Amino acid sequence: MEMKTSKKASDSQLNINQDINAKSEPKIDTKTAAKSTFLEFCNSTSIHGVQYIGVRRRFDRCFWIFIVIILLCLCVFYVRPIIVKWRKNPIELNFEHTFESISTISFPAITVCPLHLPNKKIYNFSQVLDTAYKTGFDDFTLEQLKLYKLMCQTCYEDSLNDYQKYKSAKMFPLNVTLNDSDKFGNYLLPTPFSLYNCRGVKDKHPWTCDMEFHQHLLDIGLCHSFNMLPKSQIFRPNVNYGLSETPNYVPPNISFFENEIRAGGKQYSVYSNRDMFTLRTLFFEEFQDEKCDPDFFFFIHKPNEIPWEGVSRFRMPLKDKPQEMFFSVEPDVILTDDNLRSFEPAYRDCYFADERPLKYFREYSKANCEYECYVNVTEKQNNCLPDFMPRSSDSKICKISTTQTIIIEPFKLDAEHLSNCDCLNDCNSIDYKIRLSNIHSSREKRLQFTNEPMDENKEDYIRQAHRGAINVKLYLMKVKPDEIPKNITEEEIDGIVRNNIEKFAPHFNTSQWNSTVFHVYFSKSKYLPMRRYTTYTFADFISQCGGIFGGMMGFSFLSIFEILYFCTIRLLEKRKLAHVDVSGENMGFEDTERDQN
Template sequence: MSNNYKCEVIPTRNNEGEVNFTAGRKRSSKKFQDAEAEVRPASYERKKGTCTKNTVHYFCEFCDNTSIHGFKFLGERKRYVLEKVWWALIILVAFFMSSSLIRKSYFKWQSSPIIVTFATRETPIWEIPFPAITICPEVNAHPKVFNYSDVYLKYRMKQKTTEEEDTYFRLYSTICNEHLEFVDQNATKLMTNDEFVMFLGSFADLQMEQCSWLGDSLSCERSFTNILTSEGWCRTFNMLHPDEVYVNAGELSENHTRRAQEWSLEEGYPAGVGLNTYPRRTMLTGAKAGLQLDLFVDDSNLDYLCSEISGFKVTLHHPAEIPDMDTHFRIPMDEAAVVAIKPSMIKTSEEIRSYSIYDRLCYLPGERQLSNYKIYTQQNCMVECLANYTLHVCGCAGFYMISQEDVTHMCGAGSRKCLEEARGKIVPMHNC
C-alpha cells in the first residue's frame, strides 16, 4: 500500500517571540484525518437521536443565533418555564398583529393600487384653461310669445283657452314650477317634433352688456354662444365648439365660431404659446384677471308662477364638459356678485396604463367612447347614463339629454315625475 504525502507550511515560534515558517512533508494518514476531525466545532457534528430531539436542538441553535428579539430567551436552557411562556406569548401576539397589518395592506393594495399624492410643484394657472361659464335666466318664456301666469290663471278660473296656449303650457310645465294638475299627463308623455320647434323658439333671450376679459372690452354676442340645458336655452362662455363635444351638434353649432386652438385635453397648452389660445386662459388672479359682465332683465318679462325667484342661474364647468345646472349658484337682481375659482387638477403617470381599468378606477383618453359625446369625461358620461336610464324606465329622455335629431323620444310634461325619480336613482348605479 503506497503512502500519500502532503506538503504543509508549519508556523513555529522561537524564544524571541518571532514567528518562523518551515515547510515539510507529512503523511496523510487516517490518524491525521482523525486529528482534523477533533478540532471541528461541536455544531458541525450531526447529533444522533430522535426527530424530536433534533428539532429541539436546531430550534435552540436558531434562537441562540437569530437577531429577532425575544427568540434568544426561548432557547436558553437556564430560563424559567414561566419566563419562556411569557416570551412565547409576546412573540405570538406580535406575529398575529403584523400578519393582520400585512393582510390589511395587501387588501388595500388590491382594492386601490393607485395612490393619489400632492404634487411637489404647484401648477401655474396659465397651464390650465379658464372654466366655461353657463348662464341661464330665471325668465324662461318670452312674454310676447307665451305668458305662463295668464294661462295658469285661466285654468284656475276655468276659463276657455286656445289650443296654442294649451300646447305652450304643457311644454313649459317641463321646466316651470309644478302645476301638473292642469296637464293631461296621459296625452303628453312624449313631445312631438313641431312642439319641440315651438318650444325652442319661445325662450326669452339672455340680456347682457359691457363684457370684458382680462380688462379688455369683449363682444358679448360673439363671446357667448347658445346651449340647451335643463333650464332651456342658456348662454355659455369659453366652452369648446359643439362639433368638438357633441356627436350631432345640430343647431348648437350655428352661432359658435371658435374651435380649440393651441390646446388639447391630454396635453394642455404647449410651452411657449401666447394668450391667443382657445379655450381662453388667464395669467393673473383677481377680479379684473377674468370675466366681467352686466346682466339685466326687463321687469315686464318676470313670471313668478313659472319661477318664484328672479335673477340668473350660473354654473362653472370644464370647457369640454356639458354643464349640469343642478350645481348652479344664483345671482339675484340689483346685486353684484364676485366669484372666486379654486381649480382642482389630477395628473396621471404613464405607469398606470399597465393597470386594468377595474384596478385604477378611471378611464384614460381613448379607452371609452360615448354615444352622444366625442370627449369622455365623468360629467359627460353621467349625462349619457341618465339619458339611457330614463329611456329605459320612462320610455323617453329630457329634451336637453339627447341629440336634437332624435326628437321621437323627448319627454313631455306627463313624464316629468318619472324623470325626477330616475335622476335620483341613477346616482348610486352609474359606472362612469
C-alpha cells in the same frame, strides 16, 4: 486491408460489449438519485448555511437545519408587510412639490340661464296659462305649444300645484330645438340685452357676449354657455342634443369686429387671478310675469361637461337680486401617472378619459357618467326621453305631459343606481371649488323697476351712458350680416339708428332696466396639484424583498434557477447513472467526476 477489417471488427465487438454491460447494469431508483442530487446541491449552492445540511454528522446537520428555518421565518416575517402594502396600498395620492400656474388649466365653462320670459305686451304667459287651464290646448298652434312648453320649463315651480292640468294638452311628442329659439325671438328678450356686456378672459376691454356664448337647451329652459368645448368634441356622432355649434351671433366681416374674431375649439386660459371674467345682464319690466317668478341660474363647470345638478349650480331669486355677484374659483387638480393603467380601475378608484366608453359622450368623466346614468334610468322608466337630454336617433321623444312630470318630479339617483353605473372618479381631473359673495349696490334703489315715469334727467343720463352700445345692438339685430358695410363704424351705426328710430326700436323700453353683474375669477395665480402614483414599482418590491433574503440567507433570483436546475435537469441526469455514492463523504462529487470521465 486485412488490418483495417480486423480493427473494425474489434471496435464493433467493443461497442457490443459496452451496450451489453450498460443494459446488464441496473439504473438507480428516484429516491437514491434525489438524495444524491440534494447532497450535490447542498455542497454547491450559494445560499448560506445550506452546505452544512448535507454533512455526515447528524448534530451538525440538525443544527444548521434549525438555523436555516429560523432565518427563513425571519425573512417571511419581514417580507409579509411589504407584500401586504404592495397588494393593498400600492397607490398614493399626495401633493406635488411645486406650484403650477393657472395658465396650464382651462378657465371654467360658464352657463347662464337668464330670465327668458316673453314680453307680456305680446305674449302674456299668465293669461295664456289661465286660458289653457280653462279651455285646453286644442286651439294652440305648434309654435304656441312649443313656446308654452319652454315657458313651463322656466316656470315649473310656479305651476307646480296645477301641473296635473297640463296633462290635458295634446298627447304627442313635442321637440323644442335650437331652430325654434329663433322663432321665439319676437317674444323673448333678445340676447344682446340678456347678455349685455362681457369683459376679461378673452380681452381686457369689453367685448360682445353673443360672439362667445352658445345657445344651450336645459331642463330649466333656454340657456347660454361660454368656454365649453364644441358639441362635436363632447358628444359622439349622431347624438342629438340642444347645444349650438355656432355662437349666438356670427360677426360679419366689418372693421370693429376684427379684434373679436377667433378660431373656435380652443378653450380660454388666464395667467393671473386679476384677469376676471365679467358679465352684465339686464332685466326689463316688460319681461316679468305675475305668476311666473323664476330664478336666474348660473353654472360653473368643466368645459367638457354638461351643466346639471351634478355641477356647481347657483340660483338667484329675481326679487332678491343683488347688484353684483363674485364667484371665487379654486381649482382642485389631480393628475395620475400613466403607468397606473396596468392596475384595475376599481383598484386605483378612477378611470382614464379613454378607458371607459360612454354611450353619448366621447370622453369619460364622473359627472358625464352620472348624467348618462340619469338619462338611461329616465328612458327606462318612461320609455322616452325629453328633448333637453342627449339621445340617439332611435330614442322616442316624450309627450309634453311626460316631460312636465320629469321636470317637476325628477328621478333621484340613489347609491344602488350609481353602483350599477360604475361611475368612478376621473384619473386626471379638474374640479372647481366656488366661493360666492354678493354685493348690493348703493344705486339699487335708483335702478329698481317702477311704474312711475322716469325723471327726464335720469332718462337722459341712462340713455347717454348706453345709447351708443344699445344702438349698435339694435342695428345688428335688424340688419343682416351680409348687408352691413365692411368699414362702417360704431358712430355711423349710432347715427343711422337715431335717424331711423322707428325702424330699429324694439317692443320694450330700453331705458327702464335693472342689471346684475357676475364676476368669475381664480382665487390665486398658482395652484398646487395632487398626483396619484405607485408607492412601489415592481423593481422596488423586488429590491426590498431581495435585500432581506439576500442579507439573511444569500438568496437571490439566481438561487431560484439553481434550485430549478437541480430539481429537474440534474435529477434526470442522476437517474441515468449506474451507481452513486450517497454516504455523504464525497457529497456527490464521485458521481460528478464519473460523469465527466
